[in-house]
Amino acid sequence: MRRAEPWQKAEIPGPEKALVITRPEVVTAMIKRAKRPLLILGYESAKLDLGEEKLIDYAIKLAESVNIPMVATGHTVSELTKRGFQHAAFMPAVDIANRLRDPDWKGLDGLGQYDLVLVTGLRYYLAWVMLSGLKHFADKVKTISLDRFYQPHASWSFPNLPVDEWHSYLIDILKSLGG
Amino acid sequence: MSKKDVHFKVKELKTDIGVFKDLEVSIGRVFEETWLEQLGPTPYPSITDLREWDLRLLERYKPFYMPYCDVCCLCTMGKCDLSRGKRGACGLDIEDQQSRVVLIACCIGASTHASHARHLVEHLIGKYGRESLIDVGGLNVEVEAPITRLICGIRPKSLGDLEDALDYVETQLVHLLSATHTGQESSELDFESKVFHAGMLDHLSLEVADIAQVSAFGFPKADAEAPLAELGFGTVDASKPVVLVIGHNVPSAIGVVDYLNAHKLYGEVEVAGICCTAHDMARYDPKAKIVGPMSYQLRFIRSGVSDVIVLDEQCIRTDTLVEAQKTGTPVIVTSEKNLAGLKNRTGDAADEVVEELVYGKVPGVLILDPDLVGEVAVKTAMKVAPRRAKLKVIPSVEEVKAGAAKCTKCYECLRACPNGLPVMEALAEAERGNLERLADLYESCIGCGRCDNACPVNLPLHSFIVKAAEKKLREEKYKIRVGRGAIQDVEIRDVGSPIVLGEIPGVVAFVGCSNFPAGGREVAEMAEEFAKRRYIVTTSGCSAMAMGMYKNGEGKTLYEAYPGAFKAGGIVNVGSCVANAHIAGAAIKIANIFAKRNLRGNYEEIADYVLNRVGAVGVAWGAMSQKAASIASGCWRLGIPVIVGPQGAKYRRMLLGRKDREKEWYVHDARTGDSVYVGPVPEHLFSTAETKEEAMVMIAKLCMRPNDTSKGRAIKLTHYIDLHKRFYGVMPDDVHLYIRRATDIPITMKDEILAALKEKGWKENVIPDPTLLPRLIRKREKP
Numbered sequence: 001m002r003r004a005e006p007w008q009k010a011e012i013p014g015p016e017k018a019l020v021i022t023r024p025e026v027v028t029a030m031i032k033r034a035k036r037p038l039l040i041l042g043y044e045s046a047k048l049d050l051g052e053e054k055l056i057d058y059a060i061k062l063a064e065s066v067n068i069p070m071v072a073t074g075h076t077v078s079e080l081t082k083r084g085f086q087h088a089a090f091m092p093a094v095d096i097a098n099r100l101r102d103p104d105w106k107g108l109d110g111l112g113q114y115d116l117v118l119v120t121g122l123r124y125y126l127a128w129v130m131l132s133g134l135k136h137f138a139d140k141v142k143t144i145s146l147d148r149f150y151q152p153h154a155s156w157s158f159p160n161l162p163v164d165e166w167h168s169y170l171i172d173i174l175k176s177l178g179g
Numbered sequence: 180m181s182k183k184d185v186h187f188k189v190k191e192l193k194t195d196i197g198v199f200k201d202l203e204v205s206i207g208r209v210f211e212e213t214w215l216e217q218l219g220p221t222p223y224p225s226i227t228d229l230r231e232w233d234l235r236l237l238e239r240y241k242p243f244y245m246p247y248c249d250v251c252c253l254c255t256m257g258k259c260d261l262s263r264g265k266r267g268a269c270g271l272d273i274e275d276q277q278s279r280v281v282l283i284a285c286c287i288g289a290s291t292h293a294s295h296a297r298h299l300v301e302h303l304i305g306k307y308g309r310e311s312l313i314d315v316g317g318l319n320v321e322v323e324a325p326i327t328r329l330i331c332g333i334r335p336k337s338l339g340d341l342e343d344a345l346d347y348v349e350t351q352l353v354h355l356l357s358a359t360h361t362g363q364e365s366s367e368l369d370f371e372s373k374v375f376h377a378g379m380l381d382h383l384s385l386e387v388a389d390i391a392q393v394s395a396f397g398f399p400k401a402d403a404e405a406p407l408a409e410l411g412f413g414t415v416d417a418s419k420p421v422v423l424v425i426g427h428n429v430p431s432a433i434g435v436v437d438y439l440n441a442h443k444l445y446g447e448v449e450v451a452g453i454c455c456t457a458h459d460m461a462r463y464d465p466k467a468k469i470v471g472p473m474s475y476q477l478r479f480i481r482s483g484v485s486d487v488i489v490l491d492e493q494c495i496r497t498d499t500l501v502e503a504q505k506t507g508t509p510v511i512v513t514s515e516k517n518l519a520g521l522k523n524r525t526g527d528a529a530d531e532v533v534e535e536l537v538y539g540k541v542p543g544v545l546i547l548d549p550d551l552v553g554e555v556a557v558k559t560a561m562k563v564a565p566r567r568a569k570l571k572v573i574p575s576v577e578e579v580k581a582g583a584a585k586c587t588k589c590y591e592c593l594r595a596c597p598n599g600l601p602v603m604e605a606l607a608e609a610e611r612g613n614l615e616r617l618a619d620l621y622e623s624c625i626g627c628g629r630c631d632n633a634c635p636v637n638l639p640l641h642s643f644i645v646k647a648a649e650k651k652l653r654e655e656k657y658k659i660r661v662g663r664g665a666i667q668d669v670e671i672r673d674v675g676s677p678i679v680l681g682e683i684p685g686v687v688a689f690v691g692c693s694n695f696p697a698g699g700r701e702v703a704e705m706a707e708e709f710a711k712r713r714y715i716v717t718t719s720g721c722s723a724m725a726m727g728m729y730k731n732g733e734g735k736t737l738y739e740a741y742p743g744a745f746k747a748g749g750i751v752n753v754g755s756c757v758a759n760a761h762i763a764g765a766a767i768k769i770a771n772i773f774a775k776r777n778l779r780g781n782y783e784e785i786a787d788y789v790l791n792r793v794g795a796v797g798v799a800w801g802a803m804s805q806k807a808a809s810i811a812s813g814c815w816r817l818g819i820p821v822i823v824g825p826q827g828a829k830y831r832r833m834l835l836g837r838k839d840r841e842k843e844w845y846v847h848d849a850r851t852g853d854s855v856y857v858g859p860v861p862e863h864l865f866s867t868a869e870t871k872e873e874a875m876v877m878i879a880k881l882c883m884r885p886n887d888t889s890k891g892r893a894i895k896l897t898h899y900i901d902l903h904k905r906f907y908g909v910m911p912d913d914v915h916l917y918i919r920r921a922t923d924i925p926i927t928m929k930d931e932i933l934a935a936l937k938e939k940g941w942k943e944n945v946i947p948d949p950t951l952l953p954r955l956i957r958k959r960e961k962p
Binding site for chain 2 (some may be wrong): 007008009011012013014015016042043073074075077078081082089090092093094095097098099101102105122123124125126129130132133135136137139
């Protein structure tokens with residue numbers, strides 16, 4: 001635990017590896033500095049416990065705290081709707097990644113491409129390859145993995161963390177964003 | 180039939196127009212003159228013959244690469260760092276490298292099927308003769324080899340005729356593989372075109388292999404009511420000597436069955452199979468038992484039930500000999516592709532070999548003669564069964580608990596598991612005496628054994644899971660309809676019109692391996708959903724087995740509850756992996772039999788027809804292998820989209836359309852020559868779904884085609900919207916893209932959809948006679 005090495009150990013990425021988030025303030029600062037942030041939320045978020053709630057509940061609070069637009073992948077939108085959150089776009093994980101690598105994409109709102117993408121709640125290996133696609137082909141987009149396990153293809157990632165510590169980091173990020 | 184490479188020399192030839200001396204004539208191929216169908220433009224296509232078609236597809240469905248790693252390590256100038264636009268020492272960039280790796284994978288897959296087909300054809304010619312006739316369905320199947328007709332421009336009549344097709348495949352595969360050498364192809368799109376070529380060759384190999392074995396071995400011939408066979412771990416009678424066969428290439432398994440039948444030993448000795456050999460063995464003799472898909476290898480071997488293991492080829496565990504030695508089970512390897520370091524005993528007397536296996540003088544032997552395999556396997560099983568007393572390495576409950584107490588809570592098992600199953604937490608429960616959580620892992624476990632290898636204190640974790648689920652295993656008793664082979668011509672005539680017009684909402688093929696993200700049950704659930712919705716559901720390989728391991732409320736498997744006919748609401752098991760040819764073949768036959776399009780060497784036109792008119796989708800929910808990749812790539816070139824499970828993203832590239840780019844969704848109207856917007860149909864050629872719910876919505880969407888009539892489109896939209904609302908809880912946000920005319924709107928959803936259309940500023944459009952090929956336009960626009 002608490003190591004910046006791929007959670008699935010054989011998934012060795014190569015020379016370019018994610019910088020490790022050692023303090024939650026790093027994430028907060030990047031979100032505040034971003035002009036066009038985006039949150040991608042996978043279906044695992046509806047299953048993963050985070051304290052008394054699920055990761056998806058946290059993601060809703062995060063999105064609402066600073067009005068980050070959200071793309072729900074898989075059929076995650078159904079869980080968002082159940083929770084009364086109706087502002088998420090939805091599309092397959094590889095579709096949103098494919099759009100993010102296109103410098104001419106106008107975004108969900110027609111106002112242009114995104115500069116910071118937060119990713120959480122996808123299966124580890126799906127996030128792995130998706131982040132790799134963005135690392136190589138979306139050079140204007142920075143990516144942050146908010147998952148509990150180190151994602152080496154992201155620009156920034158937590159190391160492998162115990163659940164409590166991960167929870168605490170996420171709460172700190174939310175608080176510092178006013179959520 | 181065509182004859183290839185005709186070459187003759189004439190010393191002196193006197194004719195009306197003069198005298199020719201030392202005349203030498205060389206002709207690539209001579210085509211059969213008795214077949215009246217006109218030869219199309221691309222018989223035996225070379226790598227470049229269909230390149231324009233490929234590039235048309237790739238223009239719309241652009242590759243999106245998701246590299247596994249940043250480097251290339253294929254030559255000694257490397258490793259080369261290809262991250263962020265860097266090029267390697269040879270000049271290749273990361274996109275080229277990814278497409279190159281995909282091509283290598285597809286060449287491996289296609290070569291494997293081609294090699295399988297070659298072995299089968301040679302074996303069958305040796306046994307039945309070159310003139311032995313091709314017969315895949317008697318009078319019910321006139322178009323006996325749609326893929327061969329389409330690609331090669333030949334009508335194979337006999338086993339010997341199939342050799343021509345295989346000669347072509349083998350030559351092309353060498354060219355393709357050579358393009359992956361350092362310093363060859365430099366464009367990722369041309370790598371992708373070659374990927375499509377490999378896929379097309381793969382489909383040809385599949386067809387050759389299956390029509391050869393169906394014809395010669397007398398498998399069910401396009402029989403919608405093919406018999407039901409027993410499926411499941413619990414169907415094998417462990418009190419008898421058991422011969423277990425594993426793999427894909429059936430002659431050795433047939434050697435076992437023939438020996439049992441010839442010596443009236445069926446009933447005294449059990450023969451059971453895992454993976455596609457089991458499919459084909461049950462097609463040969465439905466008394467044979469099917470244990471399950473490839474994920475069952477480790478658990479069944481460790482259970483000690485088998486008294487001898489016969490391995491042939493493909494998807495076999497390469498540690499079988501190691502595992503078998505733990506239970507004292509002798510192994511017979513039978514394929515040149517897996518010699519396993521064992522001594523070749525093909526020339527030795529059966530009893531001598533049996534003696535050595537029974538008394539453990541050797542752990543296994545290589546035998547390349549299927550009849551000898553049959554004799555040795557049966558005799559060995561009968562003698563070894565009482566001696567080894569079903570020695571198993573599955574631990575007792577007490578041993579599981581004691582083992583659990585040794586767990587160091589290091590997380591290595593969790594980190595090694597491809598599906599991230601919570602093995603460690605389940606072990607903690609087991610230590611407290613509760614094996615339920617271990618048992619719960621069983622259905623999601625793909626049986627890879629990586630947890631065992633990762634454990635630093637050498638706990639046999641996979642065996643712990645199997646022990647915990649022992650009761651479930653014993654209760655696994657199901658029925659599967661054995662592979663029926665081809666689709667009858669009359670079935671195609673019956674469904675051709677409703678499929679092309681869209682009134683049968685689609686043909687969904689659940690195929691491929693058992694690397695399921697959350698267990699095989701999901702495949703059964705998806706299949707049943709679409710059968711209930713009156714789609715035509717087809718299946719093959721490990722997916723066909725997984726689908727059978729599920730009973731409905733009435734205690735029936737899908738094969739008992741749904742008809743095996745190729746019709747709306749049917750669940751059609753075509754057979755093993757190589758029988759996938761009949762699914763692609765059905766799409767091709769719709770173009771030929773229903774629409775009267777020529778097949779003969781006419782690939783591009785038929786693929787254009789399938790892409791624009793035949794609402795077929797492949798779903799490889801547990802896709803794992805290079806063979807699955809090459810089968811999928813054959814579908815792409817033919818215009819059939821493929822969906823994989825989330826693990827399929829590890830194939831490292833998708834072929835994705837962009838529905839938000841209107842300009843990419845225009846076709847030619849063959850009637851008028853007009854360029855017409857048809858919407859994003861089908862939206863993708865290769866995509867991955869994160870959950871089965873997403874897959875089901877995607878399946879319904881990808882079945883839409885430009886040619887759908889309004890009635891057909893309304894039916895397809897009804898399913899798409901209904902599934903979307905059920906699983907996503909909301910209306911789709913892209914309905915307006917799929918409605919061309921007001922009459923496309925499903926009547927029961929009219930108000931809701933009209934409101935959505937108004938919001939999007941929707942305008943009515945025409946429904947064209949769609950084609951991507953300018954040469955098929957019958958009337959051109961006036962200049």
